Amino acid sequence: MRSREDETLARAAVAALTRQLELAPKPGLPDPRDLDARSTRRDHRALCWSARALEPGLVAMAAAARRIGEPTRELRTELGTIGRSTEHSVGLAGGGHRGAMWVLGFLVAAAALEPRATGNDVTAAAKQIAAHQDRRAPRRPSRGSSISAKYGAAGARGEARAGFPHVRDALDALTVARDAGASEPCARLDALLTIMSTLQDTELLHTAGPHGLRHVQGSARGVLEAGGTSTDEGRQALSALDDDLHARAWSPRGSGGLLAGALFVDSLPVMVSSPAAAA
Template sequence: MPTTRSTDEALAQTAVRALISQAELTPKPGLADTRDLQARATGTDLLALRWSAKALAPGFAAMAAAARRPGEPTRALREELGAIGRCAEWTMARAGGDPAGDRAGGGPATGRLHYGALWVLGLLVAAAALEPGAAPFELTATARQLASHADRGAPRRPSAGSQVSATYGAAGARGEARAAFPHVRRALDVLSRTRAAGATETQARLDALLTVMSTLQDTGPLYQAGPPALRRVQDGARGVLEAGGATSAQGAAALATLDAELRGTGVAPRGSAAVLAGALFLDALPATGRPRDRVAGARG
């Protein structure tokens, strides 16, 4: 039997691999991927993203350990997770990320991870520690319970993401969590369905990302260029899927067109990427609650 510490560390490493796998998925429309090793196109250095993801491992392990102590999604646990997350933000910034300027997808691009990825994965790691072996829909429900509690230790200054949500009525990362991560569950469904249809792992993950982009109220594009940018992201993603998705020649061509447009305008749907990371994390948790290796990298 694994020790509780090794289980916490395994959950943390699975979360880190999910972040890195999301970052390395290529080609992602408007988002950093393996084409951006020198940060020429999107302003985001993939190497720095890898380092900042790895720097989050101790924070994720601490979140898992914190969740095991009360054994239920209490307000006190939510506040402890918030405190751990703020420490992890600082560590991530020192390692190459810059969450302080990226809570809505804006700010200077410096090889950072999106703040929403830490929020999404932190809640899901805690849920997985609370409910070992639970099904994904059960874990997202537990995460919803955690997210429903207020964090009295959170900074009083509103973040860029919360300001965007208030201005445009977008749910944002917090709204997604309080609704039990519907887009994470949708991405998982697409992963399962496209794999069963014979898609490669890369194609399955791209279609999952596009599905999220097609309906998520991503605060990144809203922050960068307002509602027209979000509509372009959603319409473009739907167009790719309607053309057959990443598995078809027409869909691949539509994806390339959307990618070129978003990169040209500087619109990056980073919230959608954070949701995909959450889906990849849950996808890597088998019924036994012990991580498997699927998340380690896209095949094909």
């Protein structure tokens, strides 16, 4: 049975995804400038609308975790079933967010299993859930899993089974940027670039191949090495990367979903102390 806590977690996850969508400029990713969809082929307003369709499924995932109470194979299988149903609902609302749903689903379930956990404890709980096989998963491989197998990339499944290392990296990047006095948008952009600098993004491997992936990783590192998005030099490097990816029609979609996951986990300390979470 759903509870206020489940609804609070689901709303926080959708809010994290919305904050990711609102961030700009995001190199190669949809942002508020994409009113005409540009090379991303995703209208920003439509993506914000379809993000809302994730909430019922995320509530159901949190409720399943709370009911089962342990990171078991049963829970993993139920999360997969709910996720496929939610993917259909999101498709009816306009589509998108498949990668973010995968990330947020595991993290919401982990937060429901460990109500007082924050940061790395949440990703550790998600790792325990992801360690199990989804017995009802379709046998036909997805494009992402095919690309992972072709290039030896971890992919979404490997990321979850490793305990979302790029979510943890993004959380560290948020802390470093904030401690250095960066504005919140700059801290979030630095976190995104931190993910992009090392992630073996299967979407990029599909569209750009290994050479293109290395090009994007190196360019993201270049922005950070220039001082990050809080500095003039870093902003110039970010603008150049943004222009480059849009010109090539390359999109690091995996990084966008992982940033949404990091922003969700980052919000958990606030949620724990809020009246809604404690009720």
